[in-house]
Amino acid sequence: MGLRSDVGIDLGTASVLVYVKGKGIVLKEPSVVAIDQYTNKFLAVGEEARKMLGRTPGNIVAIRPLREGVISDYSVTQRMLKYFIQKALGRMLFKPRLIVCVPSGCTEVEKRAVIEAANEAGAIKTYLIEEPIAAAIGAGLDITQPNGNMIIDIGGGTTDIAVISLGGIVVSKSIKVAGDNCDEAITKFIRKKFKMMIGERSSEELKVTIGCAYPLEEEQYMEVKGRNLMSGLPMNVVVSSSDMLEALKEPVQEIIEAVHTVLERTPPELAADISGRGIILTGGGALLKGLDTLVTEKTGIPCRVAEDPVECVAIGTGKSLDWVEILEKSNNKSGASVRFR
Numbered sequence: 001m002g003l004r005s006d007v008g009i010d011l012g013t014a015s016v017l018v019y020v021k022g023k024g025i026v027l028k029e030p031s032v033v034a035i036d037q038y039t040n041k042f043l044a045v046g047e048e049a050r051k052m053l054g055r056t057p058g059n060i061v062a063i064r065p066l067r068e069g070v071i072s073d074y075s076v077t078q079r080m081l082k083y084f085i086q087k088a089l090g091r092m093l094f095k096p097r098l099i100v101c102v103p104s105g106c107t108e109v110e111k112r113a114v115i116e117a118a119n120e121a122g123a124i125k126t127y128l129i130e131e132p133i134a135a136a137i138g139a140g141l142d143i144t145q146p147n148g149n150m151i152i153d154i155g156g157g158t159t160d161i162a163v164i165s166l167g168g169i170v171v172s173k174s175i176k177v178a179g180d181n182c183d184e185a186i187t188k189f190i191r192k193k194f195k196m197m198i199g200e201r202s203s204e205e206l207k208v209t210i211g212c213a214y215p216l217e218e219e220q221y222m223e224v225k226g227r228n229l230m231s232g233l234p235m236n237v238v239v240s241s242s243d244m245l246e247a248l249k250e251p252v253q254e255i256i257e258a259v260h261t262v263l264e265r266t267p268p269e270l271a272a273d274i275s276g277r278g279i280i281l282t283g284g285g286a287l288l289k290g291l292d293t294l295v296t297e298k299t300g301i302p303c304r305v306a307e308d309p310v311e312c313v314a315i316g317t318g319k320s321l322d323w324v325e326i327l328e329k330s331n332n333k334s335g336a337s338v339r340f341r
Helices: 074-089 108-120 131-138 179-194 200-210 241-247 249-265 268-277 291-299 312-328
Strands: 006-011 015-020 024-030 033-036 041-045 060-063 097-102 125-130 149-154 159-165 168-175 221-228 234-240 279-282 303-305
Touching: 006 074, 006 312, 015 074, 015 312, 024 074, 024 312, 033 074, 041 074, 074 108, 097 108, 097 131, 097 312, 108 125, 125 131, 125 312, 131 149, 131 159, 131 168, 131 279, 131 312, 149 249, 149 268, 159 249, 159 268, 168 249, 179 200, 179 221, 179 234, 179 241, 179 249, 200 221, 200 234, 200 241, 234 241, 241 249, 249 291, 279 291, 291 303
Parallel strands: 006 097, 097 125, 149 279, 279 303
Antiparallel strands: 006 015, 015 024, 033 041, 033 060, 149 159, 159 168, 221 234
């Protein structure tokens, strides 16, 4: 049994990462919950529940309680958070202090929902940090300097694009186009081209294995199984990376347009900094093959993928725990946003 721990949580649409001060990332699980509809009992959480997506009988439902970066099912999110906190910390003598990251476009109502869910899940006090700030810290950038840094954080539900200087966000844009939309685009493409229906997990596997945002030097192929829309029978097709390029064209284009919008609104001095320092890609979406090359081509600014892009936000959230002592002096009892000014 330990004393109080300070905990940073990357509460993502696709996955939840828990960072414990002094230990690093101790838990990384999909944000999926399987519930028995008759008894309202949790049957599985995380990876076990993800395996059940699309494969459950009538009384069991596997759901993702976060959609597009925000809470869509409050009570399930609160119970899921409680489960992950207990799993990460074990038995604690005192309730933990939490820092939870939220998309930069979050409304005050959405922020309040996160704070209340975290407090009800067992936190003594909850603070919020915006995802681009956490991603920048996790990527190893010194955001306290008067220099422009540009971050593109592509998660499961939202893409956050921000220019950061002196510890704050100068210009930002959050769009609800990210990993989930890429999966949906792949599902639609397979249905249209091959007259075949595939599940959520299959489309994600296609995206991860052969998905690309820029033509690959060598064509890649993958066999995928699904249901024939005409006959209703199982069928297999071979999908190429060129198919994926076409399937993902629309969501990728929306992300590129959002990047252009942020660059157009960036003050000239910071734009000059970004031109020299480059753009950093973080989040699971950063792993899409050729996305950094496409951003470089479309903006004329060097773009690179951060080290450990998936864990960047969680690491940054964890590192920001060092500011908790300062925040504790704040009089706001329900929660506050982390500020680095």
